[in-house]
Amino acid sequence: MKITEKKILSEAGGTRIIQLKVASAPIASKVKPGQFIVLMVTEKGERIPLTVVDKDKERGTVTLIFQEVGLTTKLLGRLNKGDCLFALVGPLGHPTEIKNYGKVILVGGGVGIAEIFPVAKALKEEKNSLTTIIGARSKELLILEKELKNFSDEFYITTDDGSSGKKGFTTDILKELLSQGNYDLVYAVGPIPMMKKAALVTKDIKVKTLVSLNPLMVDATGMCGVCRVTVGGEVKFSCVDGPEFDAHLVDWDELAKRNRIYEAKEKHLCNLYKL
Amino acid sequence: MIKQPIKIKELSSSERITNFSEVISGYTEEEAIKEAKRCLQCKNPTCIPGCPVGIDIKKFIYQITEKDYKGAYFTIREKNNFPSICGRVCPAEYQCRKACVMSKKGLPFASPQAINIHFLERFAGDYGMKKNLVAPSNKDKKLSHFKVAVVGSGPAGLCAAGELARVGIKLVIFESLHRPGGVLRYGIPSFRLPRDILDFEIDYLKELGVEIVTNFIIGRLKALEELLTEGFSAVFLGLGAGTPAFLGIPGENLCNVYSANEFLTRVNLMSAYKFPEYHTPINIGKHIIVIGGGNTAMDAARVALRLQKINGISPHTTILYRRTEVEMPARRLEIDHAKEEGIKFNFLVQPQELLGDEQGYVQKIKCLKCSLGEVDSSGRRRSVPIEGSDFEVDCDLAIIAIGLKANKILTSVTPALETDNYGDLIVSPETMQTSVNRVYAGGDIVGGEGTVIEAMGMAKKASQAIIDCLSK
Numbered sequence: 001m002k003i004t005e006k007k008i009l010s011e012a013g014g015t016r017i018i019q020l021k022v023a024s025a026p027i028a029s030k031v032k033p034g035q036f037i038v039l040m041v042t043e044k045g046e047r048i049p050l051t052v053v054d055k056d057k058e059r060g061t062v063t064l065i066f067q068e069v070g071l072t073t074k075l076l077g078r079l080n081k082g083d084c085l086f087a088l089v090g091p092l093g094h095p096t097e098i099k100n101y102g103k104v105i106l107v108g109g110g111v112g113i114a115e116i117f118p119v120a121k122a123l124k125e126e127k128n129s130l131t132t133i134i135g136a137r138s139k140e141l142l143i144l145e146k147e148l149k150n151f152s153d154e155f156y157i158t159t160d161d162g163s164s165g166k167k168g169f170t171t172d173i174l175k176e177l178l179s180q181g182n183y184d185l186v187y188a189v190g191p192i193p194m195m196k197k198a199a200l201v202t203k204d205i206k207v208k209t210l211v212s213l214n215p216l217m218v219d220a221t222g223m224c225g226v227c228r229v230t231v232g233g234e235v236k237f238s239c240v241d242g243p244e245f246d247a248h249l250v251d252w253d254e255l256a257k258r259n260r261i262y263e264a265k266e267k268h269l270c271n272l273y274k275l
Numbered sequence: 276m277i278k279q280p281i282k283i284k285e286l287s288s289s290e291r292i293t294n295f296s297e298v299i300s301g302y303t304e305e306e307a308i309k310e311a312k313r314c315l316q317c318k319n320p321t322c323i324p325g326c327p328v329g330i331d332i333k334k335f336i337y338q339i340t341e342k343d344y345k346g347a348y349f350t351i352r353e354k355n356n357f358p359s360i361c362g363r364v365c366p367a368e369y370q371c372r373k374a375c376v377m378s379k380k381g382l383p384f385a386s387p388q389a390i391n392i393h394f395l396e397r398f399a400g401d402y403g404m405k406k407n408l409v410a411p412s413n414k415d416k417k418l419s420h421f422k423v424a425v426v427g428s429g430p431a432g433l434c435a436a437g438e439l440a441r442v443g444i445k446l447v448i449f450e451s452l453h454r455p456g457g458v459l460r461y462g463i464p465s466f467r468l469p470r471d472i473l474d475f476e477i478d479y480l481k482e483l484g485v486e487i488v489t490n491f492i493i494g495r496l497k498a499l500e501e502l503l504t505e506g507f508s509a510v511f512l513g514l515g516a517g518t519p520a521f522l523g524i525p526g527e528n529l530c531n532v533y534s535a536n537e538f539l540t541r542v543n544l545m546s547a548y549k550f551p552e553y554h555t556p557i558n559i560g561k562h563i564i565v566i567g568g569g570n571t572a573m574d575a576a577r578v579a580l581r582l583q584k585i586n587g588i589s590p591h592t593t594i595l596y597r598r599t600e601v602e603m604p605a606r607r608l609e610i611d612h613a614k615e616e617g618i619k620f621n622f623l624v625q626p627q628e629l630l631g632d633e634q635g636y637v638q639k640i641k642c643l644k645c646s647l648g649e650v651d652s653s654g655r656r657r658s659v660p661i662e663g664s665d666f667e668v669d670c671d672l673a674i675i676a677i678g679l680k681a682n683k684i685l686t687s688v689t690p691a692l693e694t695d696n697y698g699d700l701i702v703s704p705e706t707m708q709t710s711v712n713r714v715y716a717g718g719d720i721v722g723g724e725g726t727v728i729e730a731m732g733m734a735k736k737a738s739q740a741i742i743d744c745l746s747k
Contacts, residue, residue, distance in 0.1 A: 224541075240684060
């Protein structure tokens with residue numbers, strides 16, 4: 001649970017995206033692409049889930065990437081090399097089904113770019129043809145550009161302000177690509193509006209689309225049910241049934257609303273702790 | 276002449292709803308002796324078969340009358356590892372006290388005249404804890420080179436660990452959460468079970484040499500097979516009933532609709548009642564509705580009411596239950612405490628739908644009135660919804676407390692473990708061995724939701740089978 005490396009990947013307008021490597025040989029040896037961990041920064045802290053972006057079996061570390069949003073991620077961002085987490089548990093959730101799908105489009109938005117990285121890496125090993133689209137608000141917030149480009153046969157960047165790549169959204173490129181060619185799978189991770197849009201774009205043309213959801217969690221072992229999402233009319237626990245689901249079946253509006261349950265309390269915490 | 280039962284001292288209801296301190300303060304020595312002396316010392320005691328683990332109740336009560344508290348403690352310890360815990364959480368009014376000859380017959384639970392066996396057990400248990408009485412360990416050199424893994428640190432797991440460590444077996448408990456105790460930690464509120472009691476029992480296990488590994492999920496970080504091939508001679512699974520059931524009605528995923536497990540975990544395990552000092556948030560409503568009639572529903576309602584009080588909201592928490600008070604599976608003591616604290620009860624009500632506002636927050640619950648029908652398979656009269664009796668209740672926070680199902684995190688990745696239709700483990704009733712050789716189980720993962728004492732009974736049986744197997 002000791003932090004062995006810290007890197008600030010981006011910093012813009014008060015928003016930081018940080019990469020940590022954390023020592024946990026057992027998790028590093030077991031974790032598969034698509035899985036996540038739950039951590040606590042301090043004894044008084046929350047339990048928050050984070051996708052495992054990469055692992056180093058030999059060094060026994062896992063790589064986590066997060067954006068400082070609420071108190072917990074801000075406290076996590078204050079930790080330095082050598083500091084210890086209070087708790088770290090995983091791997092959690094189902095791994096991504098890694099196989100040769102054929103032609104795959106990966107879409108990553110914001111810090112979601114980090115979450116497509118392990119899937120991209122594994123899908124490339126299975127000799128899929130990869131088209132990667134990454135997007136962020138501005139150039140400074142783009143992460144893992146070089147790393148993802150390495151795995152990708154085609155690579156696109158979008159920014160909201162046009163400071164890098166094409167001005168606009170990742171889903172604009174997605175739509176364009178799908179209108180020009182056939183693809184076997186779309187894998188999208190990012191903010192809910194982005195994933196919802198991606199699902200909309202691929203639904204009519206019936207391209208299988210997977211998303212990795214980010215609902216609130218506490219234990220993340222199926223015990224509390226806070227992460228329940230409606231998928232195809234059925235209630236699923238994202239922590240044990242997911243976190244990946246068929247994008248066309250997810251009730252996005254419900255998820256978006258549920259994710260805002262503690263927004264006011266979160267703001268209050270940050271103000272109180274002056275973070 | 277039958278003497279009146281000795282009342283137990285409790286915090287006043289107005290005081291207790293302002294905090295999470297223990298409600299019941301326990302008998303003094305004098306009170307305990309008086310209550311113990313009410314026991315008729317029956318020639319053929321009916322209370323003992325009423326106890327799921329067969330504690331020699333007659334004997335320990337007699338020992339209390341003789342001021343032999345140490346003796347009383349060890350009499351209980353022969354069958355029950357955690358008297359201080361069971362004395363607080365055992366549903367005695369459905370078990371030993373119901374079987375007591377002093378209790379009126381024909382009731383679904385004990386009448387007040389029954390001997391307060393649970394309070395006496397608690398007295399003896401707390402005496403043992405205060406005096407640091409340690410059940411004699413009986414280390415067997417032949418067993419000391421064996422290592423056994425216990426998965427889950429709830430009542431079953433803690434009990435099995437103690438039983439096995441006492442004979443000298445090296446014990447490792449694997450717990451998925453960051454603190455041990457299972458449902459005793461995340462489920463039962465501290466006003467029913469103070470955490471120093473739980474910590475005392477856990478510390479005692481550590482003194483016995485038991486290693487507790489938290490943040491470790493068997494089935495994820497290590498497979499069951501790996502435990503068996505990596506040096507563990509046997510495994511005990513005390514996985515618990517860890518998955519909340521929902522009603523399956525529209526609106527259950529609205530914001531501010533909690534499972535009781537989530538609500539209680541946030542408060543009990545994550546200390547959300549100390550927000551913002553602790554960072555885990557919890558929302559509190561003005562009209563809190565708890566759906567269900569078991570102990571979990573009582574716990575959730577009483578926690579909710581305390582949160583309202585602590586946060587300056589006028590307490591308004593209501594329990595909706597589809598049958599009547601008589602059929603409620605909750606302990607009578609908890610129902611009484613809930614009533615005293617101001618929890619409202621709305622019986623013969625079946626929720627149909629949760630209705631929300633534009634932001635997706637629950638606002639009302641649409642319900643049907645019910646009547647009582649024939650006795651069903653549970654032995655209680657079933658509730659029959661009355662058509663056309665629709666009505667709505669205000670609700671800005673709902674807690675669903677209608678039961679728990681098996682957690683499948685381990686069984687789903689271990690096909691060799693045979694489960695029943697409910698996802699519970701199938702075991703041999705004599706040994707508690709599962710379908711996998713050298714793997715035993717007990718507690719709620721066997722046979723569904725039960726009590727702490729039942730879980731311990733199973734754990735003891737399994738532990739003995741493990742000892743027998745390793746001694747061969």
